[in-house]
Amino acid sequence: MEYIQTVLIQIRATMTDEASRPQGLLAALDEHRSFLEQHPGFQDMRVTRSINAEGNVLLVIETHWSDDHSLVEYETREPNVMSIINRHQEIIVADSLQVLDMEALRTAAGRPADAAAEATERLALPLLIPLGILAFSLLVIYGLSRIYLEVSNEVATGLAAGIALGILFVAWYIASRPSVPGWQIASIAVLATALLAGGAIFAVVEDDEGEALEETPAATASPDDGAAADGAPGGLAVSMGDNFFEFEGETGPTIAVAAGEETTIDLTNDGLAIHNMHIAGTDNEFGVNICKSGEEEPCSDPDLFQSGDTGSITFSFDEPGAFIFRCDFHPAEMTGTIEVQ
Numbered sequence: 001m002e003y004i005q006t007v008l009i010q011i012r013a014t015m016t017d018e019a020s021r022p023q024g025l026l027a028a029l030d031e032h033r034s035f036l037e038q039h040p041g042f043q044d045m046r047v048t049r050s051i052n053a054e055g056n057v058l059l060v061i062e063t064h065w066s067d068d069h070s071l072v073e074y075e076t077r078e079p080n081v082m083s084i085i086n087r088h089q090e091i092i093v094a095d096s097l098q099v100l101d102m103e104a105l106r107t108a109a110g111r112p113a114d115a116a117a118e119a120t121e122r123l124a125l126p127l128l129i130p131l132g133i134l135a136f137s138l139l140v141i142y143g144l145s146r147i148y149l150e151v152s153n154e155v156a157t158g159l160a161a162g163i164a165l166g167i168l169f170v171a172w173y174i175a176s177r178p179s180v181p182g183w184q185i186a187s188i189a190v191l192a193t194a195l196l197a198g199g200a201i202f203a204v205v206e207d208d209e210g211e212a213l214e215e216t217p218a219a220t221a222s223p224d225d226g227a228a229a230d231g232a233p234g235g236l237a238v239s240m241g242d243n244f245f246e247f248e249g250e251t252g253p254t255i256a257v258a259a260g261e262e263t264t265i266d267l268t269n270d271g272l273a274i275h276n277m278h279i280a281g282t283d284n285e286f287g288v289n290i291c292k293s294g295e296e297e298p299c300s301d302p303d304l305f306q307s308g309d310t311g312s313i314t315f316s317f318d319e320p321g322a323f324i325f326r327c328d329f330h331p332a333e334m335t336g337t338i339e340v341q
């Protein structure tokens with residue numbers, strides 16, 4: 001069992017500096033602690049103050065004792081906390097002194113289960129905190145990349161700017177306050193995690209829905225070796241801008257090609273964003289979200305154009321018809337049609 005003498009006093013608002021001076025009350029209490037450490041039965045001494053910035057300051061001085069005899073003996077012999085306070089009467093609010101002798105109902109030693117809990121806590125926290133930070137970082141990287149890939153360039157730019165402003169605001173908020181309660185930090189963390197996770201799940205679901213709509217497996221746009229000989233000698237040149245295809249001055253163009261002939265279109269990325277060109281299969285559906293050259297559906301080579309890159313796309317359709325193509329990175333806005341005649 002532990003016995004505690006709790007002394008409460010109020011320091012006058014104008015005297016808080018006085019209390020902190022080298023010869024002041026707080027220094028005297030520190031000195032007293034070294035004295036108490038020689039005292040039989042002494043366990044601990046704690047000095048706490050209220051955190052109000054203005055007005056009188058409440059000071060609480062606790063001395064902890066292993067048994068009540070030690071506490072009683074301490075109280076009857078000077079120096080003790082009371083005698084020290086008496087020497088600093090001038091800084092103390094009149095009649096603010098209270099002395100309470102208390103006994104601890106529960107202590108770490110009194111509850112063996114607590115020791116185990118404490119050990120778990122000591123072991124778990126150093127592990128959990130870095131793991132939590134790591135998990136959060138991974139969520140940021142994964143979630144944001146999914147979200148950015150799903151939205152258009154302009155939205156992604158706006159989103160990134162918004163997130164940066166949000167981080168700045170939270171940092172400013174925390175930095176500008178003397179202390180931020182734990183629940184506020186926890187709320188910020190929970191909110192950020194929820195937004196990220198929600199956004200990532202939304203992006204993934206959007207993606208899957210896109211795939212579900214395009215679930216019909218694409219038939220081969222059969223490479224027709226017999227007709228591979230010449231193609232279009234003049235060369236079809238298509239420019240990729242942000243975010244559109246341009247062919248002979250037309251954006252979102254319709255490009256006429258001959259049925260049964262292998263056609264090559266030369267591609268240049270004249271924009272700043274990444275692009276590619278992906279032509280639907282013979283069912284006029286996109287079987288994959290992001291095509292790879294060499295796969296069934298005609299895909300540009302390289303399959304990802306950085307700004308300034310050049311490349312080409314080669315394909316042939318045996319039957320006449322109109323087949324849509326798109327940029328997989330901007331599928332909503334960056335499209336066109338291949339008209340097979």
Ligand SMILES: [Cu+2]
Binds near residue numbers: 328
């Ligand atoms: Cu694009």
